[in-house]
Every structure is written in structure tokens, then in C-alpha cells.
Amino acid sequence: MFIDFFYKLKDVGIPVKPTAFLTLHRALDMGLVQSLGEFYTASRSILVKSERYFDLFDQVFAHHFEGAEMPDGEAFELDEMAKVMLEAWLQDPKTLAEAMGIDENKLRRMSPDELIDYFKERLKEQTGRHDGGGRWIGTGGTSPVGHSGYHPGGMRVGGVSRNRSALKVAMDRRYRDYALSGPLRQSMMGEALKRLRHLVPSGPRDQVNIDETLYQTMKNGGEIEIVFERSLKDRLNVILAIDNGGWSMEPYIPVVQTLFNHARSQFKVLETYFFHNTIYDYLWGDAARYKKPKRIDELAAADPATRLILVGDASMAPYELMATDGSIHIEERSGQPSIERLKFLARTFRHAVWLNPVPQHMWGYTRTIAAIAQIFAMFELSIDGLEKAIAHLMAR
Amino acid sequence: MTENSSVTRFTGAARYVLDPELADIVNISMALEMPLLLKGEPGTGKTMLAHAIAENLQMPLIVLNVKSSMKLVETLYQYDTLTRLNDSRFGDSKRDVSNIEEYIRMGKIGQAFTADQRTVLLIDEIDKADTDFQDDMLDVLDQMAFDIIEIDKTIRARHRPVFVITSNAKKDLSDPFLGRCNFHHIAFPDPKMMRKIVNVHFPQIDRQLAENTIAAFYRLRELEAVEKRPATRELLNWIRALNADPDFRPKDLAKGDVPYLGVLFKKSQDYQIAANAVRRRRLF
Incomplete structure (x- = not known):
């Protein structure tokens, strides 16, 4: 009974477990469920273990028992893709406009919302995925938009580039599972972070x-x-700085987030800051990097025994690291290039590491990774790398 | 349905406004003998629910307030070595020093297991403890028993307690743990529900006062950048404060005077934001 319902829940991505399904049947057998309303509450409280899925559950339930429309997975995907295109547009309006064969100025006049709608319309023109075709999104084709294509003005939608400078994510949504595989990583991260508890x-x-x-x-x-x-x-002070800016970090933010969620309960004093790509004059206390600036110079007053953990992919255009005006924020013009700031931090905090979500064997391909790895001990953002990083932090 | 389960049906309590949906969930959890995990914003009555169940079903309530450094064994039992040492030195107590069992003190979970009647065991804010705590608790939940290592004895639950576990939604609990619980997320009450809650706590309340305070409360909750938004508890205290003030008239609220903001906003920054909003924009 209700096996269809169960699988439908599973299909839309709610992590339902067979044991919970059996429990639900136990409840049914015991005569606890007399009406559809009761079935709704019972099945939800037994099958769904997080409020994040309540909404999805409601939609599936309505569909299954009342014939409402199924949640539109495709609409979601279009949303995501359109967002990626918007990002691309912000990065480089000209290329995108050319790729789509429309006037750049026409796009320029649109508000972000209008742009998203417009992109969605264009995306809808293509029904279903096609690789190697002549329409304009797909992989390996001659169309200007899509990845691994060879159109000269082509740009990348989906697929992963070696040097992290092209668009990713859109079509394949390969990182969609990060949220769900999170818990597993979470407990492992927690294990590793526990070693940071410096008991004195x-x-x-x-x-x-x-x-x-x-x-x-x-x-x-x-x-x-x-x-x-x-x-x-626990007397350990920890400063955690996370690169949460821009699309280059986007696939890693869920991973970083799990790390950071765990970190919060681990230490006596934990300060968390955010930055975009690299550090200039300020770190930011809020994730939007807008409300709570913290001057880097102020950190000089911090306890030098503080452990500094930076998390970022360290991948950016070289000038962002080297130039005196590398920051995209106009107010950050102290005349010091970011690399000097990083060196300053490395001097201030003897115990500092940089955790990089980019796999170690790829580091050689990106110049700025190599440059930053010379300043901070850099480790991979994996359990292995984390263990090494923590060993490094605890070394005298 | 067995006679027994109809006797122990939860129907609400005097000072608790029960959402019928939640009542169903509580009853199903009790019948299935599964712990009920409650999440939701602070002040949505997660803890109050356990009190209400205990009151309604006339079971003793045992509260275990989880702390970050807590080990599971502390919640099960404690071996009081110091008293034993003291007794062995002075020998003036009635306890038998050679019998370790007399120096075992039950923790909260142990008390619930050994109680003469079925109890409601509230495990409050389980997310505060680290994951080890939850993992260790899995065994206890599964077996409904634990071992006292010092005397090699297994304590079994004489009556299976009604478990109510609350979590503050900051991080998800581990999968195996979730698998053993039923789950419910208590949404923040809407104004209509809040009106009922207020009426339950202040049966004599002036209609205008109730309406104006609730309206003001929901508008204050919508202020941006507030770290800790006022919850039901704050509203009730606020009404209490306003009631106690002889100079206060409900009309003032509608005019834009909001006294005792400090009752609603506990963090100084939040207080500033709220005070500014009230002064500057004349919110109301």
C-alpha cells in the first residue's frame, strides 16, 4: 500500500527510508490512522525528518491524493540555468550577448529580473537535452552556448573547466547532491575538527x-x-575566513558550510569572516560582505596564538592578487596588493592554514594557487587534508 | 485500538493551545513508542509541549537539559565515589560500603527508566551536545536499557517513557538518529493562533489590549536585521508588563508608543534597532 507514494517521495528527492515506511505501516495496522488528514500528519512525521522537505512533501502528497500538479523539476532547472547565465552576463556581457546573437545594449537595459525571465524564455526554446546538435545549448555541438563546443564565441554552460575560469554548473547540476551527501561529510569533518580542541x-x-x-x-x-x-x-581561539564570493566557489559552499556549521560548536572563541577570492583591507562578518567590515590591521591586536583557517579555492585572475588596486571594491584602496595582506596575516598568525577545495593535483594549473601556497600552508579540503592541516595548526 | 492507548490519549492542557495536527503526531508517536523530535524557532512551545503532555496524561515530567559538554553516561547514572569514600572512612551511615549499588545515583534517563509509572522524558536542546552524545543515545533508545559498568547490571525501562526531544534547528541531527524518531517542525503561530494563546494565559484580558499588542508584536517581529526576534514568551511577558503599568492605555500602542521594548528585545543591538524604528518611522 502506498508504495507508489513512497517512491514518488523518493523520486523528488526527499530522503525517505524503507524502515520509516514500515513504521508507517505499523501505524496503519494499529488503526491509528482513520482519515486522510491523519494519514497526512502521520506519514509526514514518520517519513520526513527535516522541515526543508515539508514543502516538497506537501506537493507530492497533493499530487498523489488529490491529483494536483507535480512539482515542476524542470522549472527549477531552468531557474538555475538562467541564474548561471545572469552571472555570466555580469561577468562578461559582451561574450554572452554575442553568443546568444542579440544586441548587448538591449540586454543592458534590462533589470536582473527581466534578464532572468528573458534567459528562461530562451532556454525553453530548447526542449530536452541534446548533445552535438545545432541548437544553442548542449554539449559538444556547434552551437555557441554549451560546453566543449567549438564555436569561436562559444561559452560554457555546465561541464567543468580545468582552470576554473569558465561557467559551470548549469546543465549537469552535478553538485546537486552535495546537500544530501552533506551529513556523511559533516560527521567526518566533526571528527577531524575535534582534534582542534586543544585541552589545557x-x-x-x-x-x-x-x-x-x-x-x-x-x-x-x-x-x-x-x-x-x-x-x-578549551582555550583555543580560532578565526575562520571563508571565501563565499562569486561563482568559482559556488560548488564548494555547501561543503564549506558543513565544515563551518560544525566549527561553530567546537571552539571556545570562534570568529567567522567572509571574503571574496582574496583578502584586501577588510574581512566581513556577514555572509553578504556588506554590513560588518573588519579591518585587517585590527587583527594585529589579536592573540598571536589564534589559529587562522582560511577556506577558499585561491583561484582568481593574477592581478586580483598582485595589483595594488586588485579589489573590485572601490573603498579598498590602501595601495597594498592582496598578496601583501596575506603575508601580513601569515606573519601575524603563526598558526595559519589555507584549505582549498580544489583537488591537490590541480593546483599546479592555477597561478594564484601556487602563489598563495607559498604564503600559507595549503591543504586540500578533504578529511585527509583536514587532518594534515590540523596537525600543522597544532605543531609548536 | 486497545483500551490502554485510548486512555493515554493526549488532548491538550490548560495552559497550552494545542494544534490538532500536533496532537495527532503526539498520539501516533506514543502508540508507536517512538521518540518525537521537535524543531522550530525558539518560543514556539517545543518545551511547553512536554509539560502539556505530562499535565494532560498525569505523568511525571523529567527534564534533561542538554549541555554542550555532556556525556551520555551522566544522563544515565553517576557513581558517587566521594560519599562511598567518606562512608568507608567514618562508617556512620546506614549504607553498606561494600555494596556499590548503594552509591549509584540515577541520572535523568535512569530516573525515567526506573520510575514506578510511565513518565514523560523531555530531552531539551539535544543539538547542543556533540554528535557522540546522539550516537550513544541511539543504543539506549533502541534497547530501552543501559548497563551500569561498576556493578555489571543492566537497567531496563520498567515503563517506556514518552520521549520528547527538542532541537533548535541549527544543524541537522545524524541520519540514524533521525531514523528512530518521528519528526515535527512547529511553525511560528499566526496571529489568530497567537490570540488563542494569549487568551489561554490571560483569560481576563481586555480585547483592545490583546489585539493591539498582538498587532504591534507581529510588526516588531518583521523588523529587519534583528538577531533574536521576540517569541511567544516575550509577548506574554510584555503583556504582563503592560498590564502591570497603571498609566498604560491600549490606545497608545496604536498611536505609536511602544513601552517596555526591553521585554521584547533582549540584545542591545536589537533593542537599538527596534527603538530607532519605533521613534523614527512611527511604525504604528
């Missing part, structure tokens, strides 16, 4: 040391001598 005695002497108490009591000829010791407290 502090706080009041309020814990009884049983062994020592017994020993001292015996030594005392049986007169009780209670030995207290300090409770162990």
Missing part, C-alpha cells in the same frame, strides 16, 4: 581527581584528603 587546564579547581584523592588519603593514613583539579576547558 583552566577554570576553577572544581573537579575531584579520584585516583589522586585515594592516593593522598592512603598516604594520609586513611584521613580523607580530597584532591581537586581544574576542569578542562
Whole structure:
């Protein structure tokens, strides 16, 4: 019973488990469910374990039992693609306009929302995926938009480029599963981060040391001598700086996010900042990098024993790192190139690492990775890399 | 349906406005003997639900407030070595020093297991503890039993407690743990529901006062950039404060005077934002 329903839930991406399905049947057998309304509450509370999926569940339920329209997965995909195209447009309006064969100025006059709509319209013209065809999105074809194509003004939609400077994500949505594979990684990250708990005695002497108490009591000829010791407290300060800007980090943000979620409960003092590509005069306390600026110079006053963990793909145009006016933000014009800022941070914090989500064997292909790896000890953002990074952080 | 389960049907409590959907979920969880995991914004009554179940079904409530450094064993039992040492030195207590069992003290989960009657066990804010805590708890939930290592004895639940577990939605719990629970997310009550809640707490409340405070409350909740938005608890305290003030008239709220903002906004930044909004924009 309701097997179709179960599989439909699974198909739309709600992580439903067979055991939960059996539990639901147990509830049915016990006569706990008398009406459709009760079936709704029962099946939702038993099958769905996170409010994130409630909405999806509602849609599937409505579809299955009341014939409502199925959630439109394709519309979502179009949305995502259109967004990618918008990003591309912001990066390089000319190429995109040429690729789509329309007037750049016409696009220029549109607001972002209009642009998204416009892109969606264009995307709808293509029904279904096609590789090697002549229409304008697909892979390996002659069309101007799509990846691995050879149209001279072509641009990339989907597919992964070696040097991370072309568009990704759109068609294949290969990173869609990050959210779902998250928990597995989360617990592993938690394991690795736990090693950062640098246990040193502090706080009041309020814990009884049983062994020592017994020993001292015996030594005392049986007169009780209670030995207290300090409770162990975490004294490690950690500054975590995450590159959350731009599309080049986009596929990694879920991974970084899991790391960061875990980090929050791990340390005594944890400050989290954000930056875009690399660090200039400011780090930002808010994810939008807008409201809470923090001057890099102020960090000089921080405890030098603070552990600094930077997370970023370190992939950018070389001038962003080397030029004195590399920052895209006009107010960041102190005349120091970013690379000097990074060196300053590396000098200020003896214990610093850079975690890079780009696989290590690819580092050689990007100049800025090599440059930054000379300043900070760089490790891969993987369990392995994390272990090494933490060993590095804890070294004296 | 067995007679027993109809007796223990949860129907709400005196000071708790029960959403019928939630009542169903509670009843199903009790019948299936599965823990109920509740998530939702602070102040949506997650903790209150456990109190309400206990009150309604006349079961004792045992509250386990989870702390970040907590180990599961502390919640099961504690071996009181110091008292034993003391007794062995002075020998003036009635306890038998050679019997370790007399020095075992039950923790909250242990108390729920050994209680004479079925209890409601509230495990509050389980997300505060690290993942080990949850993983360890899986065994206990599965077996409904735990071992006391010091005396090599297994404690089994005499009556399976009604588990209510709350989490503050910051991070998801581990999959195996979720698999063993039923889940519900309590949404923030809408103004209509809030009106009922207010009425339950203040049966005598002036109609105009209730309406104006609730309206003002929802507008204040919509302020942007506020870190901790006021919840039901704050609203109730606020009404209490306004009631206690002899100079206050409900009309003032509609005019834009919002006294006692400090009751609603507990963080100084939030307070500033709210105070500015009230002064500058004349929100109301």
C-alpha cells in the first residue's frame, strides 16, 4: 500500500527510508490512522525528518491524493540555468550577448529580473537535452552556448573547466547532491575538527581527581584528603575566513558550510569572516560582505596564538592578487596588493592554514594557487587534508 | 485500538493551545513508542509541549537539559565515589560500603527508566551536545536499557517513557538518529493562533489590549536585521508588563508608543534597532 507514494517521495528527492515506511505501516495496522488528514500528519512525521522537505512533501502528497500538479523539476532547472547565465552576463556581457546573437545594449537595459525571465524564455526554446546538435545549448555541438563546443564565441554552460575560469554548473547540476551527501561529510569533518580542541587546564579547581584523592588519603593514613583539579576547558581561539564570493566557489559552499556549521560548536572563541577570492583591507562578518567590515590591521591586536583557517579555492585572475588596486571594491584602496595582506596575516598568525577545495593535483594549473601556497600552508579540503592541516595548526 | 492507548490519549492542557495536527503526531508517536523530535524557532512551545503532555496524561515530567559538554553516561547514572569514600572512612551511615549499588545515583534517563509509572522524558536542546552524545543515545533508545559498568547490571525501562526531544534547528541531527524518531517542525503561530494563546494565559484580558499588542508584536517581529526576534514568551511577558503599568492605555500602542521594548528585545543591538524604528518611522 502506498508504495507508489513512497517512491514518488523518493523520486523528488526527499530522503525517505524503507524502515520509516514500515513504521508507517505499523501505524496503519494499529488503526491509528482513520482519515486522510491523519494519514497526512502521520506519514509526514514518520517519513520526513527535516522541515526543508515539508514543502516538497506537501506537493507530492497533493499530487498523489488529490491529483494536483507535480512539482515542476524542470522549472527549477531552468531557474538555475538562467541564474548561471545572469552571472555570466555580469561577468562578461559582451561574450554572452554575442553568443546568444542579440544586441548587448538591449540586454543592458534590462533589470536582473527581466534578464532572468528573458534567459528562461530562451532556454525553453530548447526542449530536452541534446548533445552535438545545432541548437544553442548542449554539449559538444556547434552551437555557441554549451560546453566543449567549438564555436569561436562559444561559452560554457555546465561541464567543468580545468582552470576554473569558465561557467559551470548549469546543465549537469552535478553538485546537486552535495546537500544530501552533506551529513556523511559533516560527521567526518566533526571528527577531524575535534582534534582542534586543544585541552589545557583552566577554570576553577572544581573537579575531584579520584585516583589522586585515594592516593593522598592512603598516604594520609586513611584521613580523607580530597584532591581537586581544574576542569578542562578549551582555550583555543580560532578565526575562520571563508571565501563565499562569486561563482568559482559556488560548488564548494555547501561543503564549506558543513565544515563551518560544525566549527561553530567546537571552539571556545570562534570568529567567522567572509571574503571574496582574496583578502584586501577588510574581512566581513556577514555572509553578504556588506554590513560588518573588519579591518585587517585590527587583527594585529589579536592573540598571536589564534589559529587562522582560511577556506577558499585561491583561484582568481593574477592581478586580483598582485595589483595594488586588485579589489573590485572601490573603498579598498590602501595601495597594498592582496598578496601583501596575506603575508601580513601569515606573519601575524603563526598558526595559519589555507584549505582549498580544489583537488591537490590541480593546483599546479592555477597561478594564484601556487602563489598563495607559498604564503600559507595549503591543504586540500578533504578529511585527509583536514587532518594534515590540523596537525600543522597544532605543531609548536 | 486497545483500551490502554485510548486512555493515554493526549488532548491538550490548560495552559497550552494545542494544534490538532500536533496532537495527532503526539498520539501516533506514543502508540508507536517512538521518540518525537521537535524543531522550530525558539518560543514556539517545543518545551511547553512536554509539560502539556505530562499535565494532560498525569505523568511525571523529567527534564534533561542538554549541555554542550555532556556525556551520555551522566544522563544515565553517576557513581558517587566521594560519599562511598567518606562512608568507608567514618562508617556512620546506614549504607553498606561494600555494596556499590548503594552509591549509584540515577541520572535523568535512569530516573525515567526506573520510575514506578510511565513518565514523560523531555530531552531539551539535544543539538547542543556533540554528535557522540546522539550516537550513544541511539543504543539506549533502541534497547530501552543501559548497563551500569561498576556493578555489571543492566537497567531496563520498567515503563517506556514518552520521549520528547527538542532541537533548535541549527544543524541537522545524524541520519540514524533521525531514523528512530518521528519528526515535527512547529511553525511560528499566526496571529489568530497567537490570540488563542494569549487568551489561554490571560483569560481576563481586555480585547483592545490583546489585539493591539498582538498587532504591534507581529510588526516588531518583521523588523529587519534583528538577531533574536521576540517569541511567544516575550509577548506574554510584555503583556504582563503592560498590564502591570497603571498609566498604560491600549490606545497608545496604536498611536505609536511602544513601552517596555526591553521585554521584547533582549540584545542591545536589537533593542537599538527596534527603538530607532519605533521613534523614527512611527511604525504604528
